[in-house]
Amino acid sequence: MSDEDRRDSLADQAAAWVPPWERPRPPAAEPDTAEAASDVTAPSPATDDLAAQPPVQEPEPAALPGDLDRAESDRTESGRAEPDRAESDRAESDRGEPEPGEPFVGESSEAAGVPRRQAAGRRRVTAAPEPAPELSDTELRGALEAILLVVDEPVSELVLAQVLEQRAERVGPVLDEIAAGYTAAGHGFELRRAAGGWRLYTRPEYATYVERFVLDGQSVRLTQAALETLAVVAYKQPVTRSRISAIRGVNCDGVIRTLVTRGLVEECGTETDSGAFLYKTTTLFLEKLGLNTVDELPPLAPFLPDDVEELADATR
Structure with missing residues (x-):
């Protein structure tokens, strides 16, 4: 075969070349073994001519607009994958262990219907305790008197306010009213401030009777x-x-x-x-x-x- 005939044959083969993605799918049935063997063992003359010649570079198929958009999207996603993964890891480390009943960041959170970024930045918010209801003047007076009857040392206004969960500025005036009421009624005891706090004491005019009852002849x-x-x-x-x-x-x-x-x-x-x-x-x-x-x-x-x-x- 002359060089001119060989070039014509190669040109015809290149013109008749079909890209792999456009070739028809082979039938599901496998070819006969004997025929396949004969095809392998008996190459055609055209195949011998091609083997003797240097390989011809196949022309690249023209890219479609849809393929260009898909390639650009793949490059963008691959470049963004690592920063998103690093950001997710940092958010997971800052978040720490999940609370009971709270999904982990990842597949479980997405399965629970929580977006990945929202789950990573979520923080548990607890409701503030409700303030104690404010006692009326009568209730506050009775509560203070009950506490003062059982104390064994003077108790301050701040401690009384904390125990009753009331404002400290309310406790002082009520204690003054109680002390004034005991004095006006002429009781044998009085409410007096001593040692930085308040406590009930017997009145000095009844001290002899109290000493007689407490001491009972013993000298202390x-x-x-x-x-x-x-x-x-x-x-x-x-x-x-x-x-x-x-x-x-x-x-x-x-x-x-x-x-x-x-x-x-x-x-x-x-x-x-x-x-x-x-x-x-x-x-x-x-x-x-x-x-x-x-x-x-x-x-x-x-x-x-x-x-x-x-x-x-x-x-x-």
């Missing part, structure tokens, strides 16, 4: 030494034992232990220079004396002798 009075030591602590607090002993002129270790046992004096730290323990009076001390703070203690000047400076110099 403090000794003279204990009273003197307690006075020094009350007016000089915080104070060390050595300072108390220097003021009284005698050792007061045993008396201090007695006052601590009675609950009238307590430790309140140490001195910076010497490291000695400091002592002060307790809330029970204020309660027993009917005081609100130690600032209400009477001044000492009226009880001091006129020659106190001379006595101090003679002691030195």
Whole structure:
């Protein structure tokens, strides 16, 4: 075969070439084995001519407008897939473990009807507790009286307001009204402010009857030494034992232990220079004396002798 005939044959074959996607689908039935073998073992002359020649580059089919749009969409989706996955991972890590009954971000959330982005950014919102209903003046007065009957130490207005779940500014005026009502009615007890709080006390004019009932012949009075030591602590607090002993002129270790046992004096730290323990009076001390703070203690000047400076110099 001449070169010209060979070129014509190749041109005819290229013109008759059909793209794979346009070729008709082969029949479902498989060809006979013998025929298939004969086709493989007995190549045609045209096949020999093609094998002897260099391969011809097949022309690319013209792209349709729909194919171009589909390719552009595939490139856009492939470029966006990784950022979306990274964003979803960050949202999942920020979200943490799901709450009970809450779907995971992903297939389960989509199956539950929750979009992926919405499920990742969802936060559990709890409803604020409803405020307690405000008591009427009569109910508030009765509740305060019931609490004050069972307290064993003065209770502040803030604590009463928290227990009753009421505003603190309402509690103070009602307590004042209760105290004024007890006084006007002439009861044997009164509501009095002491040690930073409120508590019911017996009236001083009935103290003899109360002492007779409570003491029943038993003496629980403090000794003279204990009273003197307690006075020094009350007016000089915080104070060390050595300072108390220097003021009284005698050792007061045993008396201090007695006052601590009675609950009238307590430790309140140490001195910076010497490291000695400091002592002060307790809330029970204020309660027993009917005081609100130690600032209400009477001044000492009226009880001091006129020659106190001379006595101090003679002691030195």
